[in-house]
Amino acid sequence: MGTVFRNPAFVTLLVVFGLLAVVAAILVPWGPPATPSRAAQLAAVAKLPPEVVAAGKAFAAATRPGSYLSMGIGLVVALVLGLTPIGATIVAACGRVFGGHWLAEAVLGGLAIMIISQAVTLPLSAWRHTILVRYGMSTQGWGGWIADVARSYAVTIVVGALILAAFYGLTRLSPQQWWAWAAGGAAVLVMLGSAVYPILIEPVFNSFSSLDDGPLKTELLEMAERDGVPVGDVLVADASRRTNAVNAYVSGLGPTRRIVVYDTLLTKPDDEVVSVVAHELGHAKNGDVWIGTALGALGAAAGVCLLALLGTATGFLRRLGIDTITSPRGVALLLAVFAVVGLVATPIQNIVSRSIELRADEHALELTGDPDTFIRMQTTLAETNLSDVDPPVWLHWYFGSHPTTAQRIALAEGFPW
16 A cells, blocks of 8 residues: 555645645635525426426437436446456457557547447437437438538547547657656547537537627627627537537637537517526636636646556556556556546536535626526526426436526525625
């Protein structure tokens, strides 16, 4: 045990955890406005149309079992591949195609493990699609759905191949200090991904066009300017070709920053569109993307340090058919570790996310000074997106990335604070 404590990776892990705590304490908005009381939330639900509440509950009841099953199967498969010799055997078989070369094992074997892990839940994704169609949430036929799945797999293959080649190439270049370089590289990769995602990945799934000139566009641009978050344009995403859900966001940095609205959102009253965009401007003004990116970067670095510590369990690795943690044959074990870490980290991430989203709601209310429209907008979102306006507390604690509709309406009813 003393050897572990003296391990540089362990010391670095403690430092990274300390930085995570400091960054979260300073940048995450833990203060007011406080989450509205339970009584205020129940009162907000009571004012909503009963059919909206019922529809959201019915949709949640239809979709949740598949989501739980998908999460459970994905975790079990990751553990079976990673904690038994099966994963190493698959990787070795892929490498034999090219004479057992390390790069073939790393890329082909690693991609095989990744694709297997995703493919096992594909039938459940198809089942979910049938539910979305039945409830009127999806506008896609099977052809469009399959095309989106193919695009997703293509992105996984390209990005995964680059990361696998870089990671295992690094372990060969620096057999002793690989973990330090990889920890730094993982952090940089998270930050880079956050910056390039709107430019490289978003266009793979959606087409964008400039919103036609008119009163709405003028109001949105003027509001952004007044808020100190100037944007270059307002873009419309063709979301309606796959969904009836409504959404908006602000993406890009500096001169590339733009407001993006779903074309489905533009079917709603202009004042509700303005309220949604005011919320998104709050994220941009407070640098919420970079807060999440900083936390994600530190988390990725911590994950690499954990892998380095796992590499000291040589007996365990040998039972899995892995020589060292830096062997490509251990890629399934690495993915299993990250799957477990992700499971544990989910509620923590969502606690942070809900705090950030609540601050953006407060920002929207202060920027527009219009709580009535905010409440109407939340009602519209609940109706259009079939939201469960008041899910069970434990469920929302673990899975909820945003405040509930009940919490958000109660927040607005208490404005100004």
